[in-house]
Amino acid sequence: MILHTVNKSPFDNSALNDCLKITTPNDAVLLIENGVYGAIDIQNNGASHCSAIKQLSQKGTRFYVLQADADARGVAEATLQPFFKMIDAEGFVALAAEGLVIQSWY
């Protein structure tokens, strides 16, 4: 199991899309810092990251958002795609401990 962290917005950086291309159903993806914008449900307004997330989630990939970064940016839990779970710093540590390796996408 690999923990992927993405800290860039998908609207101005390819990090999230690059990550999703190689993520497997065994992995977990955690959005942090500006990456949290990638969790928002934008009703698929032409964005490939939303469909990739949906497909991966259906195969078993786990998706998380770091709460402190979402709160800072005014990203409300209600606006997220349903595949995402909010976690706190402790949750981050638990995911990191679970993983074989961590890949940071920036």
Next chain:
Amino acid sequence: MDHEPSPKRILFVFRHAPYGNALAREGLEAALAYGAMGAKASILYINDGVWQLLRPQNSAHISCKNMAAMSDALPLYDVEETWIDQDSLKQRNITIADVQDRGVVIDHKRVQELLATSGSILSF
């Protein structure tokens, strides 16, 4: 606020999301400083800059100064002309109602006119 861009104004173009890097905050501080000096400044929120408009922002747990509170100070410094790119809102599923008290939402063509008629542009 009148809806025509004024020539000779400094236009601040905010293109980046808050908190992830220093750009949004530095742009805001520069705009406030301009206003404090009595210079005419306008702001255009476009691309990921429109994320700066989301409310409420609670930055306590990431140890950052609250940018939403800072931008609330803009009118106090006479920076009242703020424009918001409509296409950027749509792309991010942000409704006009979410942001309309923060500025005037304008279309692509008016964005082009705004850039073309500005005295100078500072991009953050």
